[in-house]
Amino acid sequence: MTVAIVDGYATARFLVAALAERGTQCVHVASDPHPPAAYQRVFNPAVYLHDLGHHEDIEVIATRLRELGVGQVIAGAESGVQLADALNHELGTPGNDITRVAARRDKFAMAEQVRASGLAAPATVIAGEPDQAVDWFTARGGRPVVVKPPASAGTNDVSVCRTAEEVASRCAALIGTVDFFGATNEHAVVQEFLDGEEFMVNTVSVDGVHKVVDVWRSVRTAGPHGAPICDFQEPLPLTDGDVRQVAAYTLDVVTALGIANGAGHTEVMLTADGPVLIESAARLMGGFLPWVSEKFSGTSQIQLLAVALTNCEEFQRFSEADAAYSQHVRNVWLINRRPGPGREDGWQQRIESLPTFVALTTKVVPGQTVPLTVDLPSAPGFVSLAGGLAEVERDHRLLREMEGGGLYVG
Template sequence: MRVAVVDADGIAAHLPAALAAHGLETVRVRSEAPDVHLRGSAEADVRHQGDVGETAEALRRLDVGFVLAGTESGVLLADELSAALGTPGNGMRRPRARRDKYEMVAAVREAGVTTAASFSSPSVDEVVAWAEALGKWPVVLKPLASAGTDNVRICGSVDEVRGGHAAILAGTTRYGSRNETVLAQEYLHGDEYFVNTVSRDGVHHVVEVWRYHKRALDGGHWMYDYEQPVPLEEPRVADLVGYTLDVLDALEIHNGAGHTEVMLTPTGPVLVESGARMGGSHQPSVISRCIGTNQVECLALAVARPEEVTQRRLPTYRPRSFLRYVTLISPGDGVVPDEAGFAAVRTLPSFVDLVLTTPPGGPVRRTVDLATSVGYVYLEADDPEQVESDYKQLREYELNGLYTNEAVAK
């Protein structure tokens, strides 16, 4: 049996090796609109040209027995191909709910699961009227179908809603399409987490739980600052996990990976959004070293040996040290440092790894979202104070010329 991966970019670039470890060959499928911000291989075994039946037939000839979404851009096509092939997949009663954020909220709410107050419209006047009727400021505006913090705006007034709405409609998604409408939601107060899962035949396994730490930026933007794994035993994490599994069921995520972002508010968990794919841009080897498992290997197991999930044999993760994933944030325009330019960062006592999404010598823009960040750093130590100290030092380097190294710029 072969496994098709739709848009095997980002973290999904690690999937072929993980599947090969179980004797499964990967067929790379390229969708019509992959994520323009992810550096992935241009190679594809099958290129989708818009006809699901034609692409499914090509996969059938290649003996494909399972289809996975590699990234967010592959979610809908992976579902459609699974349904066409009759391979294990997700429910097709409401597939757009796994992609369209307004449909997602509606599906979760209809299942009796708590959601944020939400409204969607291409009309700025309608969005303003909704925000004024809600009577709770700020409100959040975002595109219906993008990813990360792409064009997400926190608006504290009617004028900011009008400006944010116009900016979103004037922009494009990470997949190259125009934004035609805007999602408005109540602002959720609390701590935000993400829960990564794998599922097989409707049985879910929690791979890991991480807590986000964010920072506000100028212009109504907010940015992922850093994130770190939390133990399952931490207070209220059990509520968070239970809520996430209810969301997966509501969205009919039966087979494959899940990446669910949840705000833990004073009154309980509330969905931010859920993706029917793996989470983000982590390095599986680093994650395994620090928590004993990773989502890539768990997903490969769910495909190759489904009983590992359905009979609940996969091990529970447990943080072995203090790990922090730090997003690189540039205060202004500049240049990506080379090896020498990052030397001071690499000598931080808790430094583990540096991953660049823009090559050395490439241009740096002021960071306003994940798409304008040039990469990330892992810090890890037995002592959390060491991690915190090194994190602060890294931010000092950024503020004091890390991205304006003249030697690199020449």
């Protein structure tokens, strides 16, 4: 069987390699002729049997995929979710519920779909004008809210607002602008601010059977402009009580959103009243190195998706016992405190000298501007640490101390 990947950027490049190891070739389809520069930088068309590029007519793409013997279409990035669903529907290949495709991308439709399924979801409104958002905010007693684009990713233009003035200002700044993927934000999504502990749950599904690969605790910190930025993420034991509760809720969310085949990445806030959806995506988790997970747990979401696409019986045998981590792993996001030209000296070596260092992923280019970190796309990268909890926390602190001195910029 040949697998088609729509927007094979970011972590999808690891899926191509994992499938190749299992004797399966991939072809590539682009949902847009001009993907974000961050995606283009890591895309290598040479790893595909064919790179079909972009075409406006879905029937033309589907015809070509049939000719190539494609047995399933996978979204390689958030931008490819809807086209992948549409192509599976057109081809009659295993995919997701096409009637709920909007709820897998639009954050307002997502919350409404989850709530309609009887699950906890944040109170949400869409606002085409700032006044609409302010009226809703005021009617709710002025409690904190989150303002976000309807269908972007990576905390892009996400803000926490605590006053009517902040709500109006952020909505005015958002509506009519272009999101990370180049789409115009016709409106702003405004949601109640959820207080609690944040988790990320990675799943793989085959014909409606869902498997939880891993659950990560996600910790954010306030950015310079009020938007939350990532501090670190770490996988937790699937036997933990809170993790079990969040995982069970997530499986219900995945079902409610019509995700029946492929990967899922769901962010959940465990509040005092229980798990509540932040948002979910019918794709792989971004911002991690699968080989790090595989080194310390024996598997990864990439590996299980490759199994699901090539050996259904092996997928069915997978259990949570197959994903126990042997050491404490933490992905720490790099935070640049001031913009400037990228350093040419050995800042990487300073990070690599940390005793728990495992891997560094960075997009810093010497001499090129390193922006202020205000969201996930503007982060300089991330470092993977592993060892005992105390040692990992020590090296995490040391990294933040290094950054205080302008680690990445001259």
